[in-house]
């Protein structure tokens with residue numbers, strides 16, 4: 006079953022699954038820049054439903070959008086031409102994304118856990134239904150690293166990808182290195198400022214960064230790799246002595262995610278790691294400050310390609326979601 010393609014001025018209906026930090030920013034942008042999207046897509050884009058857990062929770066939403074809130078997420082999928090999944094986690098996000106794809110509806114998501122766990126399977130459902138699943142925001146938020154790896158470097162041979170892809174841990178490490186906080190104090194400060202979740206293990210144990218490097222490796226080399234293939238060491242066990250030792254050598258400790266290919270270029274052997282690394286002060290990744298992200302891609306012809314920018318935040322992440330949404334909407338119109 007295919008989603009109806011909107012033509013002329015028929016609005017394209019977007020179903021929003023989630024209205025938290027990212028979802029609210031997506032909804033806000035769609036309601037405050039309607040002319041921009043109508044011009045780029047060729048049809049107006051309108052939000053037709055917003056799925057949340059609690060419709061009564063206080064939230065800042067543009068007038069008119071509050072009435073679209075519902076706890077019935079399936080009805081949002083059924084009523085939409087395109088679906089944006091920004092609720093996070095595996096379930097019910099996975100079932101809802103699958104439902105939309107099986108109805109032939111393009112899906113845009115920022116959900117790295119979901120894409121790392123079952124992205125390949127969901128992309129296959131999208132392919133069978135001649136629709137699309139896009140997830141630029143799932144890695145490094147506003148930094149368009151997946152698009153560069155998949156499209157800009159499609160004619161090149163990538164040998165490695167190295168990056169700081171978790172803004173929360175980078176904020177902690179930056180507080181220690183540049184502001185002289187003790188490690189435990191920096192973790193506490195990051196929690197107070199909302200950089201860390203109430204349960205910060207996903208970030209501190211390197212799980213979030215591992216999900217992102219898996220997605221990057223699959224995109225770069227089209228290999229069947231998963232979270233279990235990542236050599237992972239977080240930063241929770243680091244001590245003030247480790248930071249002092251690094252600083253005395255002019256180095257800074259960063260949580261670095263990396264993936265590299267070796268062997269036959271046609272069937273490369275890909276390895277991945279997430280671990281704290283002491284970087285020299287002149288390393289480009291050593292300059293990545295606070296909650297920002299940075300990724301360096303090495304390719305045979307291009308050499309080193311570096312991308313830096315905001316790796317988190319509502320409007321920043323929404324920028325990547327909206328980029329995918331505009332592209333998906335243009336394809337749907339065609």
Ligand SMILES: NC(=O)c1ccc[n+]([C@@H]2O[C@H](COP(=O)([O-])OP(=O)(O)OC[C@H]3O[C@@H](n4cnc5c(N)ncnc54)[C@H](OP(=O)(O)O)[C@@H]3O)[C@@H](O)[C@H]2O)c1
Nearest residue numbers: 023024025026027057058059091092093115116317318322
């Ligand atoms: N925040 C960032 O900077 C950032 C950056 C890159 C990627 N991402 C990804 O973007 C996604 C969203 O992140 P976020 O920070 O916006 O999360 P969030 O603030 O926690 O918002 C999640 C939203 O989803 C809704 N939701 C959660 N479970 C639901 C369920 N079972 N049924 C219906 N609604 C449900 C919540 O409803 P209620 O409002 O009623 O609780 C909330 O509106 C995640 O996959 C995250 O990894 C976030």
